[in-house]
Amino acid sequence: MRRIIISALKGGTGKTTTTVNLGKALHRAGHKVGLLDVDATAPTLYKALGLAEAPQWDLDSVAANLLPFKIDGLYALTLASHYGESPAVLWDEPTLIRAMRELIHDVQWPELDYLILDSPPSSSGFMQALYDAVAGDVYGVVLVFQPTDIAVADLVRTLDFIKIKRVPVLGLIANMAYCIAPSGKQFWPFISPKAELGEVCEENGIPLLGEIPLTSAQNMIDAGFDRIASFMDDIKPLILKDSMLTKLYKAIAKRAVKTAIRRL
Ligand SMILES: Nc1ncnc2c1ncn2[C@@H]1O[C@H](COP(=O)(O)OP(=O)(O)O)[C@@H](O)[C@H]1O
Numbered sequence: 001m002r003r004i005i006i007s008a009l010k011g012g013t014g015k016t017t018t019t020v021n022l023g024k025a026l027h028r029a030g031h032k033v034g035l036l037d038v039d040a041t042a043p044t045l046y047k048a049l050g051l052a053e054a055p056q057w058d059l060d061s062v063a064a065n066l067l068p069f070k071i072d073g074l075y076a077l078t079l080a081s082h083y084g085e086s087p088a089v090l091w092d093e094p095t096l097i098r099a100m101r102e103l104i105h106d107v108q109w110p111e112l113d114y115l116i117l118d119s120p121p122s123s124s125g126f127m128q129a130l131y132d133a134v135a136g137d138v139y140g141v142v143l144v145f146q147p148t149d150i151a152v153a154d155l156v157r158t159l160d161f162i163k164i165k166r167v168p169v170l171g172l173i174a175n176m177a178y179c180i181a182p183s184g185k186q187f188w189p190f191i192s193p194k195a196e197l198g199e200v201c202e203e204n205g206i207p208l209l210g211e212i213p214l215t216s217a218q219n220m221i222d223a224g225f226d227r228i229a230s231f232m233d234d235i236k237p238l239i240l241k242d243s244m245l246t247k248l249y250k251a252i253a254k255r256a257v258k259t260a261i262r263r264l
């Protein structure tokens, strides 16, 4: 079972949408796919799957265990099945991390080719624990970002986080990369100027997996994800080297050396 984490330090980039649509595309390509919602405080995977409510867990029954539900040929599991849909989640971080570890380690999935994890947007202790929980058994991280100027800073930080955590990365999806008007004309839909995510990918040596348009037409999205799914089996996951932090330490060390030399 290949575990893929869908990740971005920025909210609203399309992680949940990607989790579901990449899952569906891999399923269309003949794979057995599970989706795990590890966005512990804002679990919306069930919504992106088209459900009004998450199937409820009955943890009071003796036989209760965390069973994935099946929808459109996909298996899925979410903490929304436990919380319900409306309450704010006020668990402290250690409790959230314990629940996340149970989801990662204790769920009996049917035989799967891919398990796609929908993650929350941060480099919090929770996210660090999530990356640590899957370390050693993860196919790779798929990053999802809009190609806007405002998103690039968060993309750079996300790449640095991945370098520090030393998890393999599969590549980046540019989501909402362009918009098509009803006339068929392409246009840029954001206030923030367009950024070249391809250049950021090149600088960091990671592949741009594909561009997905901002659209309400599901078939436009499907086509993009089908293309990505068609080469998912053959991607060589990369461990990125040299985090900003490492460079920063090197710079500090250099400065410390210079200061020491000047004192001599
Ligand atoms: N390519 C797209 N075209 C149109 N709407 C999109 C696209 N990708 C995401 N969205 C919408 O943008 C919003 C945020 O997406 P979501 O997947 O929930 O982001 P995240 O999980 O990163 O917070 C949702 O309303 C979703 O339906």
Ligand SMILES: [Mg+2]
Residues within 6 Å of the ligand: 015, 016, 017, 039, 044, 118, 119
């Ligand atoms: Mg989400």
